[in-house]
Amino acid sequence: MTQHPRPDERRSPNPGPKAAARNRAALIAAAREIYAEAGLNAPLSAIARRAGVGQGVLYRHFPDRAAVAAAVLEENVRQVEQAAAAEGATFEDALGVLSWHLTESSAFISLLHADEADRRSGTSATHAYARALSERVERALRDRLPPGHRLAAADDLTLAVAMVSGAVIGPTHEERTARVLAAWRLLGVEVGPVRPFEG
Structure with a gap:
């Protein structure tokens, strides 16, 4: 039974x-x-x-390890895009989300410097994916850039993000956040709250 x-x-x-x-x-x-x-x-x-x-x-x-890193980078970029596309979002809001990701992810910083790495190494195929993600970040931010903003000139936005990302150092999240805000302040750029996108 x-x-x-x-x-x-x-x-x-x-x-x-x-x-x-x-x-x-x-x-x-x-x-x-x-x-x-x-x-x-x-x-x-x-x-x-x-x-x-x-x-x-x-x-x-x-x-493999590369697939994990790619997934993290994709998620970082997706959150910046969502923050920029959210109803009522401002350029400052999108910069706040970008800045949070800069403080949280050394891989994200490497992504934003992909073009420079390509130039030095001569292996553009190696970084094609990273370049594509970097371009998505720039497009998302540029879509929210107010007319006449100090970063509106051709390469100024990309250069400013690269400069700020280079300043993000420190052993704690608090120190890295202080550095990212100080870097934006030195560039004369207002930034919204440094936090992840919560859509």
Whole structure:
């Protein structure tokens, strides 16, 4: 005779795609934190632990280290784009979100310097993806740039972002935030609250 489990013994239904999406989001958030603390060479096992998943789950979403970094960068860029596109958003708001990402992600700073790295290394194919993301950041910011703004000239916005990103140093988030705000202030540019986009 087959025994059927009692209702209180049944396994919960498999959450399926919902769990996969949650795990992926948790891995990206964990990677951003780990990279901010330990740099891009941090062990992938640390990212999985921080996200609360096993390494097998990490590798199901991201086959290698480069894929994890690319996902973090894509998420950073997407948040800047969303901040710039949000209803009622200002240029200052978008700069605040960009500045938060600068303080949180050394990989994001590298992305914004992709063109310079290309010029030095002579391997433009290596950085094509990074350049494309960098251009998306510039387009998002330029869409909110008020007419006549001090950064409206051809390359001034790109140069200002590169200059500010170069100033973002310090062992704590507070120190990096103070530096990013001081850099914008020296350039005479107003910045909204330095925080992630919460759409």
